[in-house]
Every structure is written in structure tokens, then in C-alpha cells.
Amino acid sequence: MTISRRVSVLRLSAAIGSLTALMVLALSVPDVSAQAKPSGPNPGLVGLLPAEAPYDLNEESFEALTGKWAPVRTKVSSLVEKLHSDKSLDVVGQRRVIEELKEQIRLIRGGIQQPNNKPVVRELVTLHGRLARRVGLAEALLDAVTISTKSAKPKAAAGTPREKLAGSVMVLNAYLKSFDTGPTWIDFLSLNEVAVAVQKKAPAKRDLDTLRAALKTLQTKDNLGNAAQIKFLQEPQFEAVETGLAAYLAVAGKPMAAPKPPAKPLDDKTRSALRPHLVTLAAAIDSYEETASRTAATRARKALMAIQGISRSQYEQLGEALRPHYLGYNLRVVASEQLLARYVAQTRVEKKPVRDVILEAQVSGDSTTTARVGIDLLPSQQGARFNMVLEGKTITDTRADKKGASIFTHGEHTFSATKLVHFDGDRFTTKPAEVAVDANNTIVDVAAKSSLVRRIARKKAIKLTPRSEQIAAQKVAADVAPEFNGEVDKQFKQATADLAKHVNGPLDELKLAPAGRSVTSTDTELRVSSQLMGSGELAGGMPNPAVVSKKGLVVHLHESAINNALDRMNLAGKTMTEDDVKAEFEKTVSTFLGREFHFKSEAKTSGDSGPTTLMFAADDPIRVRIAEGQLKLIIRAGLKQGGGKEDIPPQVVTMPFDVRIAGENVAVARGSVKVSAVSRPKSRAKQIVRAGVVRKKLSAAVKNRMIDRHFNVTREGADPINLSVTRVEANDGWLSIVFE
16 A cells, blocks of 8 residues: 655645745944933833834724724723833833733734624734734833843643643543443543542642542552453553542642742843843834834844843843744744645555465455555644554455365454654654554355254354454554555655755755744644744744634745845845846746746736846845735835936835735735835935836836636645635735635
């Protein structure tokens, strides 16, 4: 049998990431300006945050949030304004405002998940993202000037004995509910009462008695006297609950450890040295929010490095606080188990003759094996873990000849095999398969020369049925295990090689290799997140929480990945024709694909007046912004004109594109092109003419696109699977695409 695999889905998600990730590298920045040493009480955020609140968080920015959201909009705007401009606030007052804003963030986050807010979900996502980032920055700055060491974060709840037990109980409950007799076992173990008791952080005596009784029942299972029941209670799901109960009861009800001392205050000298760099950091991030400029990103990173030189603990505090907003992953791919199951799914039917000697009888006949391949994702925070699953049935019709008698037997042997696979982002590793077989033989006829011989032969065959079924199970397992192991090992070894050759290798060559990566899995999703960020760059935060898929693949691409990748093409300061630019992109794509790639040629229109030659600006030659349903392409370039005409100096050309599903296509429709001068022109009239020329040239070069939203993903040894783009969202810096 052949277990289909091929890394098309991996290639697909990596290709999407790297293609759109085609491209802000560090520029030198002015030295941090000196700031007077603060005198008197610690002013906290006063003088650190810009005096004016961010324009994109004022009340007018979210006029679409009406009805029940209007008071939220008003309150958020008022609190943000207060945090930035109220100089009378002391540190305690500033923290109180931050906590109020965090409460609003939680309220908005909850609103995003509610179906009745669908008409305004885009505005809620935008407000949530902008507010969460600004509040995260403000709290990080305030911590940096008030405490020198923060208390260690408590361990994740999932790591405590109580939470581990709660998880095991939930798994066992779900497992038992899959059986007809499950409710009986749930009652036998008082599992519902256990689930309630373990949820309490401070269990009462009655709760602890419930847990102890359940543990005793499991520990004394050998006294049941029923071998099948004892074996059932020894299954891993029960063992996990038994272990969890013992571990939790060992610590439950005991006095809590004394609280750790509060965080150590920051001394005045360190605070004074830090404040100028914190001012620079805040201003740079504010500028980055507005422009996505590489200069702003570099200033922010340099300010962080200066802070590291003054106080490593403050640097680490700031890094931890800013990571979820500006230093996180900027490409996230989430694949559902349903989609992966579709991809690996394959049914194989194999027929072969039976020629064997079993229990001293000559056995002949034929067998038909039907096997289906599947996948079962497993929870893991250290790489993705999943089982390749093989399930099937072998049907045999055989004749056993011995001492003048012939026994005709029909066999139906079901089997299942699981093989553990681990994926760390670079390589797949596997474990040997585990195979289970349930063999069932039925004697359908006995032939012999006399009735006496027939009776004796039937009686003996019936007596030997358990042994014959055991042998049949061994033979099925011996057939399944080596082939299953061999096929899966071979294919994932090839998948590792393909990743190195066709994905990681080209990314390294293009300087697009991720600076950080996370590969995890749950029981329903496989998640791959990567970060394209250099030393002078910033990255992404959390993606649009409203875009999910239970049956498909979701790709979240942050504008920072695109912009950081664009900068690696080194277009700054270059003079290039539009054909040169196209060739540069084709070269990059060809390198990644490992084959020649060319964009589709387009017929020239009657309005074309010759090739467009661009003189890219030295700073941010190409930028992409993603917001409010649009992807904005921002080009900073002048035009070189022939025929004795004066060259047009650098202009800022903003091209908005609406990206949406239109029937059977994804439509990329260009909106109104805006042009303004990079530097203030001497003549307004002359600038109007220049802007018109640039607008006409670039509008002709960048046309609307209709892209077929349906495509096939090829599979080795199996039919391709059909995928379609079912949703596209461009919001809060993220382009999110759902494939189903």
C-alpha cells in the first residue's frame, strides 16, 4: 500500500509566506537626545508618551461603532487621551487608567467572538488591535521606570497538578461518552462530581472526599473479579486520571506557600539614564504605527539596545512586554485536522492468494485487504505531534486440507495501526507503528468422504478456532506493520529532504529564513508560526481573532513580513524600469520555486507611451499597509523622463486595493491613486502636473486582477484534492486567507 503524503500543503503555506514575504533594514539614526533628569517624585509616563493621543484611537476613527458600542468608543477615546495628556496623573493614577483600558480591551475581545456583532466585527478587530498595542507599550514603559525586577510569572495553569487532572478527566469523560456503556462507567467513577470538584481552586472537604473515593476505586480495580473490566480500567485514559488524582491529592488542601516579596523598585539613577531612550522608543513605535517605516523600526530597536546597555533587567522586561505586539511572529499558518485528514486520506484495496501451512494443514484461498489512511493530531507545545492512522479489514476465504478432510473458513479480521510522527519545522521523525488486530474466523463448510470424518473434522476445527484466530491476527499484523512502517518512514524522510531543498534552502539564499519559529499542535489544529525580522526591524503581534476555520487552512500574513522581505530586494536608491522590477521579482520567485517563473505577459494599451523608469527613494521605496479591508501599496519613487524632459523627483504614490471574493474569483481591485511629493515642492502648479504624470504612468502599470479562487493540491499516488479561497480579510495589519 502507498501512504499519500507529498509536502504540497507545507510547500503551499511556505510559498504563500515567502512570496508575499518578498522583502526594512537598519539605517543609522540620530543619537538619542538628552533629557533633563527628572526631579521630585517619579513622573511615570509623563514625558515618555507623546503629549497627544494617537489620532487613530480618537472617537471619530470609529464612527461605525454605534449603538451599544458607542459608549465603549467614547470611554476608550477619553481614557487614551487622559493617559497621554493629563500631566497631573501620578504613577498610581496612570496604572489605574491602564487597568481600565485593559478592561475595555477584554470587553472588545469578547465582542469580536459574538455572532450578533458581525456587522461591526471589522471595526472591533481594528480597535482591539490598535488599543492592545498602545496599552501594552504604555504599561511596558511604566514598568520600566518603576520596577527593576518583575515578579516571576506563575507557571501556566496547565502545568499545575489540578489543571493536569482537570484535563485528564475531560479526556476520559469524552472517551467514555463514545461508548454505549459509557454513562455506566461515568457513574461508577463519579466522574461528573470529580470534574466539578477539580475545577475549584480551593476545594472543600466534601470535594476532596469525592476525589479520594474516585482514586480508591481506580487503585482497587483488581478486586472487581472481571478480567475484561480490569483490563478496560488499565487503559491509558484511566491511568492518566489515576496518576492525576494521586498527584493532586498530595498537595490539595495544604497551606499555600508564603507570597514572594514584591517587585524591587527602580533606583533614581537608572531611571534617569533610561528615560531618554524610553522617549525615543515610544516616539519610534508611534511613528511605526503610522508609517511602518524602516527608519522608525530601526530607531525602536536601537533604543532597546541602548536600554540593554543600561539595565539588562529593564531590557528583558520591555522585550517580554513588546513581543506580543511588535516582536512576534508575522506569518502564521493554521491547518485543521479535517483538512490534513483530507490530504492524507487514501483507500487501498489489495487482493492476493493464500498459500500456507497452518496447524499442519495445507491452506489455500485468497484474501482481500481494504485499508484507509488517516491522521490524528496530538497536543504538543514542542513541535507538532500526530499519529498516522491505518485502519482496515482483511477478508479471507480459505480451504484447509488435512487427513482427508477439507475445512472451508471465512475470515473477517479488522486491524488498526498508529505511527507517531514529530515535526519540529525542519525535519520529521517517526516511531515504530503499533498494530492491533481483531481476528474472527467462521467455519462455513466441512468436506470429507464420510459423515464420521466430517463430524470429527468439524469438532476439531471448532476447538482450534481460538488458536487459528490468534495465528490469523499475527499474520495480519506481520503483513501490516512492516509495510506501514516502511511507507511512512520513506515518505517523511523524503518530506524532510524536500523541506530542506525546496523551502529552507531557497529561503536562506533569499535571506528570508525566519529569525524565529514555533511549531505546535492541538487535538484539532497544526500551527506553524514564523518571524521574518532582522536586527533593525519590527514584526507582528496577534492576528485577526475573527478569522478561523474548523475544516480548512488559515494563513495570516502581517504587513511587516511583506515589508521586511521587500527591503531584502535592495531597491532603495536604484533606478529601474518597470520591466527591471518585474524581472527582479521573477528572479526571486524562481529562486524559491527552483524553476523558471515569469509573470503573464499583458498586451500594451493604446495609452502606453513607453516604458516607465522609476528612481526609487533611499528610504522605504516600497511599503505595504493592510487596514480596513484594503491592501495599500505605497511607492516612493521619482520618474526618469526622456526626450529632454526634466526628471520628476520622488513622489509618494499610494495605491489602495480592495481584496475580496467575487463569484469564482478573488478580485484585487485598485482604488483611486493618490500622489504627493516626498519633499515640499517649490511650485504647487508644477507639483500638480508631476503628480498627474506619475498617477497616469503607475495606474497604467498596475491593473486590476481576477484570480481563480479554486485550485487543486496534488498528491502522490492519489487524486488531487480541491481547495477554494472562502474568505479574505485585510485588517489591522494582517492579510488573512481561508482555504477550504
